[in-house]
Amino acid sequence: MDNSFDVIIIGAGVIGCAVARELSRYDCSCLVLEKDEDVCCGTSKANSGIVHAGYDAKPGTLKAKMNIRGNEMMTSLCEELDIPFKRIGSLVVCTDEANRDGIDDLYARGITNEVPDMKILSADEVREIEPNISDDVVCALYAPTAGVICPFRLNIALAECAEQNGVEFKFDSAVADIRRSGGKWIVVTAEDTYECSAVINAAGCHSDELHNLVSDRKLHITARRGDYMLLDRSLDGFVNHIIFPQPTAMGKGILVTPTVHGNTIVGPTAIDTGNKDEAPVTAEGLAKVSEGATRNVKGLPLKQVITGFSGLRAHEDGGEFILNEADGCDGFFDCVGIESPGLTACPAIGEYMANMVSGKLGLKLKETWNGICKDVVKPFELSAEERAELIKEQPEYGRIICRCETITEGEIIDSIRRPLGARSLDGVKRRTRVGMGRCQGGFCSPRVMDILSRELGVPLDSITKNGGDSKILIGRTKDEG
C-alpha cells in the first residue's frame, strides 16, 4: 500500500464519513483511519437518532448554521443514500405556567435561525396530536421539520458512498502520533506510518487529544454520557412526535420519541465523565431516564424496555462546534466538539469542511461522481411480486434468521459481502437490525455467528461482538483438559 495521501480523515463516525463523501467529489486521494473495527462505533452509534429543527442553537453560531443547513440537506441525502428518515416533527413541552416565556424565547430563537413552519400550540392542541402527553401541559413549541433517522444507516451509507467514489478506509488503526515533516503531515498508527497534505480531525471524544498534538492553542473535551432506554415496537403510536422538555444548560433534556423503526426511545441523561472510552449504563442514569420520561408523557410503560445503552457526546469547553484549520497548523483541520446537533449537522459539516480543504489544496471536482448508494435489500419492504421474484432468484431471502425483526439470511449475507461489509455481530446488527428486537439476539446470534463464520471463512470461535478482544466464544467444548 502506498502510504501517501492528499487527505487523511481520522475517525469514521458520521462526521468523518460525511466529510469523506463530500471530498470524494474531488480528484484527490483520501484515507479514513478508524480506531475501531467498523464505521459507526463511537458517538454515532449511541444517540437519539434525531434530526433537529434548529431552534436550540444560539443564533450566529456554527451549531445553528450547520443544524439548519444539515436539516435542509437531509431529505435529498436520505433519498440518495437510502436512509430511513421520517420528518415526524418535534414538540418542546412546557408543563409549568412559570416557564411559558421559555417557549416564546425558543420560538424567537428559531425565527432568527430561520427554522421554517414553527408554531406554538395550546395545551388542547398538544393533547389532540399527543393523547398521552402530561396532564400538566401548558403549551408547546411545534417544529414540523424535525425528524427521526437511522443513525447507523446514515453513518454506514456515507462511508459506503465515499468508498464507491475512491476513498480508502483502514480500521483497527488508532492514531498514535501526528507530526509535521517536509511540508507534509506524518500520521502514525501502531502498524503504519502515513503522509498527507491535509489532516481532518474527526475523532469525536478524542479529537482534542489529536488537536493538542499539533497545536499550541489547546482544546479540551469532556465526554458527556447519555443513558437511554429503548422500548418494544408494540408501543408504536404511544407518542407520535419527538417530545422534549424545555432545555437547560446541560442540553435538550430527556426526550421521548418513536424511532424511525417504530420503537420508542427515551433519554438521554447528561452526565460528565472522565472516561472517554467506556460508557456504562448506571442505575442512577436509568432512574433519571425513567423519571424524565414520565414527566412529559403519562403512563409510558417503561416495563417494555428491550435494552438500555449509553453514548458519549464530545463536549468542548467552549460549547461550540470547532470547524477550522487549527491555529498555526497548515493543513490540519478540526471537527471538534461535535455534540448535539452533530448528527443533524453532519451533511452540512461534510460540505463545509470539503469546501475548506479543497480550497486549501486546490482540488478539482471529478468529472463523474456517484452519490447514490442503496441499502441492503429488505424483502419485507418490497411489493409482494418483487419479493416473490427475489426469493425465487435468491432463496436465502426467504429464510428468516431474526424472528423479532423479520430479517432474512439474504440480508445478513449482503451486509457482510458489500463493500465495507460487516465483520462482527454488531456490524451485522447495525446494517440489518438483526438482534435489535425484543429478544435482543437470544435466538439469532448463534445463527448470525454461523453465517459470519461461513462468509468470512473464519472459525466460529474467532467471531467477535465488535472487534478486538470481544470474542463470543473461547474455543471448542472438547479441546481443553
Place this chain on the structure above:
Amino acid sequence: MKADIVIIGGGPAGLAAAVAAAKEDCSLDILILERDSELGGILNQCIHNGFGLHTFNEELTGPEYAARFEAQLDGLGIRYMLDTMVLDVASSSVTAVNSTEGVFTVDCSAVVLCMGCRERPRGALNIPGLRPAGVFTAGTAQRLVNIEGYMPGKEVVILGSGDIGLIMARRMTLEGAKVKAVCELMPYSGGLKRNIVQCLDDFDIPLLLSHTVVDIKGKERLTSVVIAEVDERSKPISGTEQEIACDTLLLSCGLIPENELSRSCGVKINPATNGPVVNESFETSIPGVFACGNVLHVHDLVDYVSEESGRAGRSAARYVKAKASSEGPVIAIRNGNGVRYTVPSFVRVNGLEDDLVIRFRAGNVYRDSYINVLMDGETKLHRRKPVITPGEMEQVILKKEDLASPPSEILIEITEI
C-alpha cells in the same frame, strides 16, 4: 395452500398437538409450520435427561423425547414445513414465508398456537454496566455448547435460578468451566427443587438468594460482575457489593411466551401468564384458534406440555368436525388466596374430556399449607402440601362427574395452617 389444522411451531407442544389431532381424526389434513431447520424446538438442545417420566414412564433426553413424537408423524400423515416463519395468523388462514414458497397463505379451519417462549434478555432487566461480549441468556449458551460445540467461557456467574440456568450451571461445570455463583433476586429459587439438588448442590455451586448483579465490567470481553444483596423490595443494599472475576454471565431470569402473532390476530391475553386466555379445550378468545405449551404459560416439565397439547390438538380436531359444542353451562375459575393464575381460565362443561386438569402457580412460598378447591363456596378438595413455591407448577384434577351439576364458579386457593 390448504389444510384442516395449521400448527404454528414444531416443538414439543406442536408435535403433541399434531399427533393427538391426527389420532382423534385420521382424515384430517394437519400441517406443522416450523421456523427452525428441524422439528423438536428447544428440546434439541436439552441433552440432559429427565424428560418423559410422566409421558413414557422413563427418563429420556430432550432429543429422544422429541423423537418419540416425530417418529409418529409420517404414519399419521402429518405434514410439516421447516425453515418456515409464520408472519400472520387469522382464524381461517395463516401466512408464512420460506425459501421455496416465498410468502404464502394456508387456508385452514383451525389454528393451534405452539410458538413457545423466549428468554428475558439483559436489556429488559435494566442491569447497569458496560456491554461486553460474554453476557448470554442461559438458553443461548446452551445452544452454543450443546448444538454448536463451543464454550462461551470458563469462569461463570449465573443470574437467575430458572431451570435453564440451573441446568447450564451443571453443563458448564461438566465441560470444565468454574461456576462461581448463582444469584437469585428473590428469596426463593425460580427453578425445580430437583434441579437445585442435582445441578447446584451436587457440584458445590453456591446459590445466593436475594442477590442480584449491580455492575458489568469489561470493555471488550466481560472481566467481572459486581453482585449485591437486595432488600425486601428487591433494591440492592449498599455496602453488600462484592466483585467476582468472570468471563461469562448467564441470565436465567424468566421466560416470556412468544405471543406477538397471537396479539396481532386479536387473541385475548392473560396479563398474569402473558399467554392467551383459554377454556377447557385450550381454545382462545377466537373460535378455532387454540394455544398450548409455553406460548400459553411457561411450564417446568415437558410432560405437562405434551399432555395439555394433546388436549388442544384433540379439541382442534373436534372443532374442525364441528363435534365440539360451545353451548351449555360455563364455569368460571377464580384465583383465590396465593394463586397467581390458572389454566384454563374457564370451563364449558360440554367441552370437557373425562377429567379437568387445572394447573396454576403460587405467588409466593408456602410451607405446610393446603390447596383448596371450592365450588360455589363449598370445599370440594382440601389437600395438604409441605411446600408450595412459585417455581413449581401445581395442579388439581377434577373428574367430569364432579361437575355433573355444574357450579357457576370454581375457586382455587392456598391456605396456611
